[in-house]
Amino acid sequence: MTETTEKTPFHWKSNIAWKNRDRIVVRGYDVNELTGNLDFGQMLFLVLKGELPTEAQAMITNAMMVSLAEHAMSPSSATVRFATSGGAELNGAVSAGVAAIGRLHGTADRPANMYIGVEQRAAAEGIPMEQAAALTVQEMRARRENMPGYHHAQHIRDPRTVRLLELSDKWGISGTYVAIARAMEDATEAVFGRRLWINGPGAMGCIGLDAGYSPLEMKAMFITARTLSLCAHSIEESTREKGWRASENSDMVQPLSLQMQGPDWYDGPADRELPTGFAE
Template sequence: MNETLSNEKPGDEKPRDVKPGDAKKPFAWETAIAWKNKDRIVIRGYDVNELTGNVSFADHFHLVLKGELPTPEVARMTDAIMVNMAEHAMSPSSATVRFATSGGADLNAAVAAGVATIGRLHGTADRPAEMFRGVADRADRDGIPDAEAAAAIVAEMRARRERMPGFHHAQHIRDPRTERLLGLSDELGISGRYVAIARAMEDATEDVFGRRVWLNGPGSMGCVGLDMGYEPLQLKALFIVCRSLSLCAHSIEESTREKGWRASANSDMIQPLSLEMQGPDHYDGPADRHL
């Protein structure tokens, strides 16, 4: 067996000379997000130390994802969504984190398990955002008002027995987060075409379903987010980022105050996501207080 011996250590290799016209070049990640060297870290053109202490995390989130700092209104609304969506007591993701932690998973692994449960039925703002875009596309294509297109799509989804993402919440019925998010969006002058479409779809449910089907928190995040200029996948990222705070807290609490192998006894038990397990009788934090 022929081997070439070298005193060079892994990582010491010198880059191959690249001549003009060469089809190949040394491997590198091509990115418009950031770069770094021994002395600097630059994010979308800004030195990280200039950003540090001068912008909020909501500002920074917008910068990293969209490439520019947000307007004050968009920054405030982004921050509001992060606060509004960060914690939701026991939900599929937080319960998953607790079960993973009870099995001995490390914090990062438990949080990853919780993030993995954010799917079609939990924590989505991207799916209602795509639906609202579909209404706008239908209105533009057919040359009809947005409200007419909204009513038509609600009726068609009902006829197909298709779930309307972003509407109804099995636990709240009328999600308490929605009114605050839409109200703040109105106040900041953000509400535009997509908030109007979401409201038109909610109005249309009364005729189609015979009752009002309320816009829920992720649905309001979807329409407000579109009016802020976010793409649907960026809204999913926003939810993952803010909800990860909650998932960390649930894992840390589970690891520090509970025994492992939660619910392993062979006895009848109420399912952990039932509201019977989530009311004030099972909460031992601070009493109600106000800012």
Template structure:
């Protein structure tokens, strides 16, 4: 906690006065509204700085890339919540976002921390390919899965990843973290004995780190983006309800077997 000159806790984000709102030292109405777009504003809120053109471009690109992906668990949870409580739009959105963990949506943060740790070894003098091969071997030997690789739908490649990396190369922003991600892809293929697609979570993390974003900020992108997707699903849910159908489908797909989970009943 930072303490100000008066001995009180300090926030650097925003304050509302009787006649104005100040955000990151800028007048909301006089300086920001009508001048900056929402993506630029998000960058300002997160970092305290207005973005460079590349930061704005790729933040916008990544938000578009991850906002929607069909009937994912987050969207199903939100739809079923709204079906149960049609007046709780905010609760339904929250139900979807609560699922942003290490399996769905939250993987990009794990990818960022993995790349950050690997890059420290590269900065200390190791070769990126050797570091990536070590990480892949260690993960495989421990029986783990490397975040950012594999996808239940997209094979042999994740088209979102390919487009992100293509644009990163074209605009000259691909740096050491994108290089490490590509080396990890090779290391994974060698270690697992088969190519696994680099999924969009790894591409998001690599490009954001190369653009100077902190790893702690990376998870904000899928959360913010997927909120927009959730709102679209919930608008459709109100017009053409699917929530109870999804619940009934799950119920119908389950085979009931009485007894204890270990089979001893």
């Protein structure tokens, strides 16, 4: 006789939220009690971290989200516009833009992980944090490895960084990781012969760690903030431009224009015929 065991029905198990016909509860709080009492930065902290933020944590979260919500034309916003020009719906175009946020664009998690590595190195080797920071910069340079969170392709000194660090200092957020980030910036002068300034994601990386976020939670924060911008770019593209990104009949040469795609811009093999055996 085969013994049978009763299986429970499939269900999602989560400590984030639950709902039934009458209630929606987020991290233990009724959503209607949160509505009208929390701002979005506070809600983001609650959903990601599971607890309500302190006043300083809430303020710096809102500041980072405002600072990093929009950055004009970037890989993600350009991707959204191209997807929209092909007829993608708003949600599809925005998801394409989010997919363009990668290792070199919109990343606060990579510098955050680097700062954590410096802290761990200082503890493991029993050396001052500033020395661990300088050694890390020297070794990354020797390996020709880019320092995530430093320098910006479009800014000599990222204008967002000074303001974010100023607020972090003012509100008492700045701690170990902001100090590590600044020590690494100081070390770049001797190693590179010029100063590599902390950029916006780099500032978010160190401030976010000191505010209690994990690297992955900061990436989520960036995606959440930048999605606002991506929606705006898609809406503008769909209401202001023709489909196919104004490939013709425009007062400027557009990326999809045939003028940009002719033989003058091709550097592959010359015209050739299929070898015997391929052609009919």
